[in-house]
Amino acid sequence: MLRTRSSRATxxxxxxxxxxxxxxxxxxxxxxxxxxxxxLLGYLVAKSLGGRALFLLVYAGILMVVAAAxxxxxxxxxxxxxxxxxxxxxxxxxAEVEVTVRAPxxxxxxxxxxxxxxxxxxxxxxxxxxxxxxxEFVHTYAIRPTLRGVYQLGPLAAEWTDPFGLARHxxxxxxxxxxxxxxxxxxxxxxPLTRMWEDPPFRPPVSTPWPQGFEFYGMRDYVPxxxxxxxxxxxxxxxxxxxxxxxxQGITDRITLVLDNERxxxxxxxxxxxxxxxxxxxxxxxxxxxxxxxxxxLSCNEQVLARELRGSKARIAMLDExxxxxxxxxxxxxxxxxxxxxxxxxxxxxxxxxxxxSKTASRIRMLTDKGMSLVVALVQxxxxxxxxxxxxxxxxxxxxxxxxxxxxxxxxxxxxGLAVR
Numbered sequence: 001m002l003r004t005r006s007s008r009a010t011x012x013x014x015x016x017x018x019x020x021x022x023x024x025x026x027x028x029x030x031x032x033x034x035x036x037x038x039x040l041l042g043y044l045v046a047k048s049l050g051g052r053a054l055f056l057l058v059y060a061g062i063l064m065v066v067a068a069a070x071x072x073x074x075x076x077x078x079x080x081x082x083x084x085x086x087x088x089x090x091x092x093x094x095a096e097v098e099v100t101v102r103a104p105x106x107x108x109x110x111x112x113x114x115x116x117x118x119x120x121x122x123x124x125x126x127x128x129x130x131x132x133x134x135x136e137f138v139h140t141y142a143i144r145p146t147l148r149g150v151y152q153l154g155p156l157a158a159e160w161t162d163p164f165g166l167a168r169h170x171x172x173x174x175x176x177x178x179x180x181x182x183x184x185x186x187x188x189x190x191x192p193l194t195r196m197w198e199d200p201p202f203r204p205p206v207s208t209p210w211p212q213g214f215e216f217y218g219m220r221d222y223v224p225x226x227x228x229x230x231x232x233x234x235x236x237x238x239x240x241x242x243x244x245x246x247x248x249q250g251i252t253d254r255i256t257l258v259l260d261n262e263r264x265x266x267x268x269x270x271x272x273x274x275x276x277x278x279x280x281x282x283x284x285x286x287x288x289x290x291x292x293x294x295x296x297x298l299s300c301n302e303q304v305l306a307r308e309l310r311g312s313k314a315r316i317a318m319l320d321e322x323x324x325x326x327x328x329x330x331x332x333x334x335x336x337x338x339x340x341x342x343x344x345x346x347x348x349x350x351x352x353x354x355x356x357x358s359k360t361a362s363r364i365r366m367l368t369d370k371g372m373s374l375v376v377a378l379v380q381x382x383x384x385x386x387x388x389x390x391x392x393x394x395x396x397x398x399x400x401x402x403x404x405x406x407x408x409x410x411x412x413x414x415x416x417g418l419a420v421r
Contacts, residue, residue, distance in 0.1 A: 027069055032166030036065045068162035072169040078103045078131075078158055080112070080173035085153065088316070090182045094144045099124075099156060101139075101173070106132035111159040112139065113170065120144075120151045120179065128158075145181040147271055148279065148323045152176040182319040183276070186284040186408040219243040255289045256297045257282050258335050260353030263327040267354075267381050272327065273404050274379045278352045279322055281377050284408055285350050286318045298322075299338065301330040336363045351397075352377045356388035365395045375416075377402060 039061035222242035
């Protein structure tokens, strides 16, 4: 059994040019196309000048190209299998893939190629000297996604050429597999549920308090009716009386995450640096709030991506939606108006964008006046509006500014006053 190993492939999957186009359409290589064109031109010359020897040379060239195409397209008895792959990965995660090629009879001198996106890994092209019978060919390579998204791994194909290299044909061996790459998440939180909201002027005027938060506040004496699971047994053993754990009072367990994915709001290029940072911030906020047991609604400019995310499986569903999300031409005001029509005042909203203009501020003020608490995360870049943070603070929002290359955890902790806790 032959074994080879590579961490990255060496060929570029996006080879462009006339030769590549001709090969995809006709199956002829550059050399084959040159021979065919030369034969056709020779036929015209032979027809105008005459000469039997010239006609024979032209026919020989055409016959050689046809024979090469037929030889390369002949289907061989060949099979392959790919090792089990994770259907979901995160950016930067490394996964090894093992490909095994088998054939009942002896086959020689062909190439095995795995078609991959350049953001998932490079193309894998491996020459196979010989395979057949008890001799298997095994190749191991690594994939390491560099950008979130949904990618196709494969198809895996065997590439055959004729002895003269005039034609090339790929025989599919395995079907492509979809791999969802999740954005990375940071240990950040927006602190919507703390006692800072209990005193004016911070407490929203109409919000319905969520009676029991999750952050530890202190201990008190046990009274009949308290949940026994909240008893601190170590303190009871030390003091001789039952003490229960008391958590901070919160506002709401409903979190709305709004991500501005309008194309003109973000930095140009692919990938957009500001858009990917905004995706990461929303993913981090959503992951934290879902872990705490809150109900998360995820929305972008054109639609609501997920209405009620709660529970252990909700995090995966949220990251799946963010992996698929792309830029759009729909303005962010559509997303805000959608939240307004819901007429809910007992919701905490996190708004992530690169801008906060006066039109956005006037619409979101309608939400804060109804009692909605608000955190605005502004992604900074060279074309950012310098007055965006001021407008957000004027309507009572807590503002966090984040920049590419900055640690999100430190940015949120500093802006929301968590660094001292």
